[in-house]
Amino acid sequence: MADLDFNVLFLCTGNSARSILAESLLNQLGQGRFRAFSAGSHPGGRVNPFALELLEKNHFPTGNLRSKSWDEFAQSDAPQLDFVITVCDNAAGEVCPVWPGQPMTAHWGIPDPAAVEGSDDAKRRAFVDAMNQLQRRISTFVSLPFHTLDGLKLQQAVREIGKTA
Template structure:
């Protein structure tokens, strides 16, 4: 019998770029051991087209991606979260809903690629940089020895990943 998948929620203010990238990356790289979701405190209502373009170009799943409020994950019928990770500094400073089950929390700040430079090429470059940073951190995350770490050590390890470049 296999272990149940860990539920991971990535948060950002607008839920259009960084948290969307993280959701898709973890769902692919986690190989069924993780179920990733994303949400925003003030969702913009649409996924950034540069995020979709980059994910599709690199053969990551995009079909289920949508911009949504974090309120969806504070509802009684929502998945029980094991981890809640903020990926933007604004969301990290906001008062989050109370997550049932006391998930492990961490901040993995990534500069906003949608706010980068002037022009499409500058933004595309910023999206590639954001995705590369997230991919490195998510690779570290999925490689953690979850079975051998108690909750305090796991909390520390997940927070340390946020310091990686």
Template sequence: MTARTYNVLFLCTGNSARSIIGEVLMNYYGAGRFRAFSAGSHPKGEVHPMALEALHGLGFDTSGLRSKSWSEFSGAGAPEFDFIFTVCDNAAGEACPVWIGHPMTAHWGIEDPAAVEGEGQRQAFIDAIRFLRRRIELFLELPLANLDALATARKLKDIGQIEGATSKAEAEQ
């Protein structure tokens, strides 16, 4: 019997940093069990160069990454998502498209590393990668086949409130 592959979408406003990082990490750590995508409500049109540099420097494949609109994933022919994670507070507060299949959603907000300028920017990206990696590791440990929808929703919410959570994510307790 073949194990199920879950589709995951990471959302942010600009789809240039945090959601891209989520896509890369989930595809790497969840390979075979999860297929990840990312999008933004108002995409910047390019991936932040420091996101690419930090990911590449840690050994992740960054080829083919691009900033894209969530409209690519809300129409006919789009993948049906099982999980959608917002990783920025702005995207969490926006009216999202109606997603086919009614996926489980959670807010995993972390601070925007692209908002940091100058010397500390690289470290801000490394921290964002670390925070998202930990959330993804915890998510991958969940026995999804054995949890009901309510328990899964609670676990996803709890994951969004661990170290590095934005104040909006922490307030959702």
């Protein structure tokens, strides 16, 4: 695993918007050093069309995105996870499966753009806001000095990212 250093799972309840955005963003911004996945505790079964539209418009990968259960990542043949990051408050409060590899965990709560009511323009603005916040956090995450931080300091740094806007 020369160029690929870390597997990261982003969790949300429905796995249709925020975790999907985070998966695509990290797979692009991580420049091959990270492999991102997303899942939900109660997946809706489809990716929100506003999430796909926004990612495509900004030239982020969408080809492999799908709404899936977090149970896929608790199986013995699942990728060994280094980080599990919740991006919605509901998922953060749920009892998660036991993840193979004992990954570091963090919570980066983002308001749910899929919950916004109103015009399509209002919904699109909510998705842009969520994506911008995730992009700032993921940019900070990928720039951490992973190989120089001990486990405790790395865990603290990843959790601190969730406290920034």
